Amino acid sequence: MWTTLTSEASDARNRASVISRPIRIGREVLLLIALGVLVAIFASQSEFFLSERNLTTILRNSVDLAVVCAGMTIVIILGGIDVSVGGIVAVSAVLIGRAYQYDMPDMVVVPIGLAAGAALGAMNGAIIAKSRVPPIVATLGTMYIFIAVLFLVIGGVWISGLPNTLSFLVLGELFGLPSGLFVIGAIYGLSWLMLRRTPWGQRVVAIGCDEHAARLVGIRVDRTKIQAYALLGLFAGLAAVLYVARLRNVEVNIGTNIALEAIAATILGGANIRGGIGSLLGTLMGVLFIKMTQNGLVLIGVSSLWETVVIGGLLIVVLVLDALETRRTS
Amino acid sequence: MNDPLTQRMVFLTGLLVLAGVAGALLSPHFLQGSTVGYLLQYVPVLGVLGMAQTLVMLSGGPGIDLSVGATMSLVGLAIAAMFGAGVPLLLACAAGLVIGGLLGAVNAVLVCVLKVPSLMGTLATFFAYSGLALALTGGAPIGGIPDWFAGLAQGRFLGIPVHMWVVFVPLAVVLHVMLSRTRIGSHIYAAGNDERAAFLSGVKVWRLRFGLYCLSGVIAGLAAIMTLSWFQAARPDAGEGMELLSVTVAVLGGAHIFGGIGRISGTVLAVLIVTTLQVALQLANISQAWQLAAIGVLLICSVMADNAVGDRLRAAARRAAS
Numbered sequence: 001m002w003t004t005l006t007s008e009a010s011d012a013r014n015r016a017s018v019i020s021r022p023i024r025i026g027r028e029v030l031l032l033i034a035l036g037v038l039v040a041i042f043a044s045q046s047e048f049f050l051s052e053r054n055l056t057t058i059l060r061n062s063v064d065l066a067v068v069c070a071g072m073t074i075v076i077i078l079g080g081i082d083v084s085v086g087g088i089v090a091v092s093a094v095l096i097g098r099a100y101q102y103d104m105p106d107m108v109v110v111p112i113g114l115a116a117g118a119a120l121g122a123m124n125g126a127i128i129a130k131s132r133v134p135p136i137v138a139t140l141g142t143m144y145i146f147i148a149v150l151f152l153v154i155g156g157v158w159i160s161g162l163p164n165t166l167s168f169l170v171l172g173e174l175f176g177l178p179s180g181l182f183v184i185g186a187i188y189g190l191s192w193l194m195l196r197r198t199p200w201g202q203r204v205v206a207i208g209c210d211e212h213a214a215r216l217v218g219i220r221v222d223r224t225k226i227q228a229y230a231l232l233g234l235f236a237g238l239a240a241v242l243y244v245a246r247l248r249n250v251e252v253n254i255g256t257n258i259a260l261e262a263i264a265a266t267i268l269g270g271a272n273i274r275g276g277i278g279s280l281l282g283t284l285m286g287v288l289f290i291k292m293t294q295n296g297l298v299l300i301g302v303s304s305l306w307e308t309v310v311i312g313g314l315l316i317v318v319l320v321l322d323a324l325e326t327r328r329t330s
Numbered sequence: 331m332n333d334p335l336t337q338r339m340v341f342l343t344g345l346l347v348l349a350g351v352a353g354a355l356l357s358p359h360f361l362q363g364s365t366v367g368y369l370l371q372y373v374p375v376l377g378v379l380g381m382a383q384t385l386v387m388l389s390g391g392p393g394i395d396l397s398v399g400a401t402m403s404l405v406g407l408a409i410a411a412m413f414g415a416g417v418p419l420l421l422a423c424a425a426g427l428v429i430g431g432l433l434g435a436v437n438a439v440l441v442c443v444l445k446v447p448s449l450m451g452t453l454a455t456f457f458a459y460s461g462l463a464l465a466l467t468g469g470a471p472i473g474g475i476p477d478w479f480a481g482l483a484q485g486r487f488l489g490i491p492v493h494m495w496v497v498f499v500p501l502a503v504v505l506h507v508m509l510s511r512t513r514i515g516s517h518i519y520a521a522g523n524d525e526r527a528a529f530l531s532g533v534k535v536w537r538l539r540f541g542l543y544c545l546s547g548v549i550a551g552l553a554a555i556m557t558l559s560w561f562q563a564a565r566p567d568a569g570e571g572m573e574l575l576s577v578t579v580a581v582l583g584g585a586h587i588f589g590g591i592g593r594i595s596g597t598v599l600a601v602l603i604v605t606t607l608q609v610a611l612q613l614a615n616i617s618q619a620w621q622l623a624a625i626g627v628l629l630i631c632s633v634m635a636d637n638a639v640g641d642r643l644r645a646a647a648r649r650a651a652s
Contacts, residue, residue, distance in 0.1 A: 081449070083574070131634045134587045136394070136449070138633075140574055144626030151619035263453060273447045305465040312457030316440070319454055323444035 026325065027270035027318075031285040034314060038289065042296035049299050056178045060246060062291040063170050063180040064089070064239040065261060066284060069269075070191040071121075071232030072262045073283045077195070078228045079208040079275025082124060084139040085236045085262055086255030087146025092117045092240035094150055097159035097250040106165050113244075114237040120146065121233015125226035143259070150254075159250040166245035183242065184284070187235065192280050194231075204228055208275030264311055265290055268318060289314065338584040341635070342599040345628070349603050353610030360613050367489050369609045374483075374491070374498035375553045375560075377601040379572055380579035381505055382549040384597045386448075387580055388509070389539045390522030390589025396452040397437060398550045398576050399569030400459035405430045406554035407463055410472035410564035419479055427551040433459060434547020435540075442540040456573060463566040473563040483560035493556045501552070506594040518542070522589030578625060579604060582632055603628075 042049040068085055075082050096113040104112075120142070127138045172179040195201035203224045206214040215221050239258075244250065267273070268289060269282030293310045297303070353360040379398050386393040405426045412422040433455070440451035485492040509515035520528035521535045529535050550569070557568050583600035585592030604625060611621045 127630060127634075131630075132637050133630060133633045136577075137581050137587055138630055140578060140581075141626040141629035143574075144578075144622040144629070148619040148623035148626065151617060151622070260453065260457075264457060267450050267453070273449050303465060303468060305469060306461065308457045308461030309465050310461075312454055312459070312461050315450075315454035315457060319440060319446045319450060320444060323440075323446055326445075 027322075028279065028282050028285065030318065030321065031268065031270075031282060031289065035285060035289055035292070038292055038296065042292070042300060045300035046296070049296055054295070054299070058288075058291050058295045059178050059180050059184075060170050061295065062287055063183055063246070064243045065258065065265065065291065066184050066287045067187050067235050067239045067242065068232075068258060068262045069265050069283045069287050070187050070280060071235035072266045073269070073271055073278050073280050074191060074195055074204060075228050075232050076263075076266050076271045076273060077208045077275060077278040078204045078225065079211060080128065080135040080225065080229070081263065081273065082121075082139045082229065082232055083136060083259045083263070084120075084124060084143035084146055085232065086258040087143045087150070088117050088120045088233050088236035088255075089240045089243065089258055090150040090255035091120060091146050091153075092237040093244055093250045093254055094153045094159065096240060096244050097162060098153065100162045100244075101159065110166070110241055113241045114234055117237020117240065118230050118234040121236065122226055122230035124233065125229030128229065129222035129225040151252075154250065154252060158252065160248070162244060162248040162250075164245075164248055166241065167248070168245075170242050170246040187238070188280055188284060195280065200224070200227070205276060208277075210276075261290060261311075264315060268311075268315060338596055338636070339593075339599070341632075342583065342596060342603065346599060346603050346606065349606040349610065353606060353613070356610055356614035356616065360610055363489065365609065365613070367486055367491060369605055370494050371483075371491050371560075372605045372608065373601055374493045375556050376572070376575060376579060376605070377498050377598065378501055378549050378553050378556075379569075379576040380583065380597045380601050381501065381594055382546040383576040383580040384583065384585045384592055384594060385505065385518070385542050386539075386546050387585045387587060388522050388589055388592050389518045389535075389542050390525055391441070391448055391539060392588045393441070393539060393542070394448045394452060394577065394587070395434075395437060395543065395546045396449070396573045396577075397433070397455040397459055398546060398553075399572030400456050400463065401430055401433045401547050401550035402554045402557070402569035402572060403463040403564075403566055404433065404459045405551045406558050406564035406568050407467060407472060407566060409554065409558060410475065414472065414474060419476065423555050426554060427548050430547040430549075430551025430554070431544050432547070434544040434550070437547070438540040438543035441543060442536045460567075460570070467566045469566055471561075471563045471565045475558055475562040475564075477562075479559050480562050481559070483556050493559070497552055497556060501549070502594055502598055509594060514538070519590055522586075522591070524590075575604075578629055582625075582629055584632075584636070586636075 039050070048054055068089065072082065072085065092113045095116050096109055099109045099112050124135075124139055124142055127133055127142070128135050131138075133141075168179060169183060170180050174182055195204060203214070203219050206217075206219060207221055207224060211221060243254070265286035266278065266283050268286030269279055269284070271278030271283065290311055294304060294307050297306055297310070350360075353365075359365070379402070382398055383395060386395045408429050409419075409422045409426040412425060413419050417425070437448075437452050437455055440446045440455070441448045444451075481492060482496070483491065483493045487495055509518065517528065517533045517538055520531070520533050521538055525535055553572075554564075554568070558564055561568075579600045580592070580597055581587060582603070583592065583596030583598070585597065607621050607624055611618065
């Protein structure tokens, strides 16, 4: 027993220190280069791409995914995954829409959305922590349930014409800069502080590196897990608020792509599904890459259908480079 | 009866009966002979994908193939395009299976050679393949598949769809025999149960998994051929949603997500349950939402029940040992 334990522990240590450090720094530089190449291609093909208006558009379109991704990064660092975030965004959004239809003020509507997200996230966390269902299976199951709830509440009809009282959060300006920038900045700043500057964040990383060892040193693993999934849920709820604020409607197919896009952005950013490793800055760059691709392809007249090819291709390249790097260093 | 897998089979059979009874209560049209053929029409495509997923999961790692649906879409398009370019259809189908195998081999290289976690590697190829399927066709289906080819998925023999007879049942039997009666099968279980022990006793763990990812691609090709015959057209989004649905079916059927536990028969039962639910609710004209909710609850509860049973068995074993 002890031999496997210690070897696992040293394994985790290696993953956390020896391997992750050089790769993570390399990853952010690599992403910066990829972003640079992408910008150069799009800018050379379309003079509109680098215009202030278009950059603002990209930013506005990125806000909801970026917010979800901050939570996803933390959950993946914890060694978990959540494929149900799209469902959480959808349920929160539809509740927000219904609440607006009952003429509730923002002061009530926003907490409803956030609380719904946090509650659904906590439910995921509780199932995963308490009944030891693997995270991908548990959240796959809850995804079906959340989508069912969405269908039952929305009844197959769009909710539209919602008030624009919150639009300033995404569409407004603050100190001459788009307000979405401040939302993203606040969420990522907060997440970074929680992850890297608090004991809670250390517990998250510890669990991600070696859950068994974390349990042995007295970390309350179950509680931390539930909190992390609840945090992701809360962010998904916030993403729903921002989504409704931006588009002022709730579609039937809202949230379909969010989970896989969020996981893709997080992995692009250098997080490892095995846990313990991840970078919020990298994730944010992953989000930007995905959203710039979506925007740029349309501008240069290439069908937006190529978007997933570009994302998938870059993911493969990044994973292969990572693997070769790991092989070289070990 | 104490064997957890046997309990699983009993549990799943019970669920299937329950789904059937529910169907009969919900709709007067359910208990008719024609329902069987109608129901089985939907089984083979999801069924073979579920089996592919089960194999990949069984060998451990942990293994998962999120690209099965996208591979299926892409292979279907390739076959239809080759046929359009003048290649005989059966030859195109054979080539399609090879292409499926090659697409699977990309996963295999990522996961088994480069040691990228399977969830990440196959997520990347899922994006790439499904993107290619949409982008290369501009989102439009490729039609023009001749009527004679429709016999495979639209024809009936003894009231049961032909593709049940010639694809689904044979594949299930072959895979079942492979897993339960051959050395490869026991190697797959060994690799899934304890990778290091399997390696030390001479099982070429990663080579085995490499083969299973390729096989998963070939099986996705089979699914593509069946859909092609069914719709007489290749749709770029034919496999959409299949990645998660196939995982659902495999897990519901008792395959453990970390490998080593599972049976083809469980997967077959799980597909029948999911399809029965689907058809029953459809016939009763009840919102699809309830079907989704039922699948979600089933998925979570079945794994929770497994854990509980496992705990009890372990406790009993400990008592017996002391």
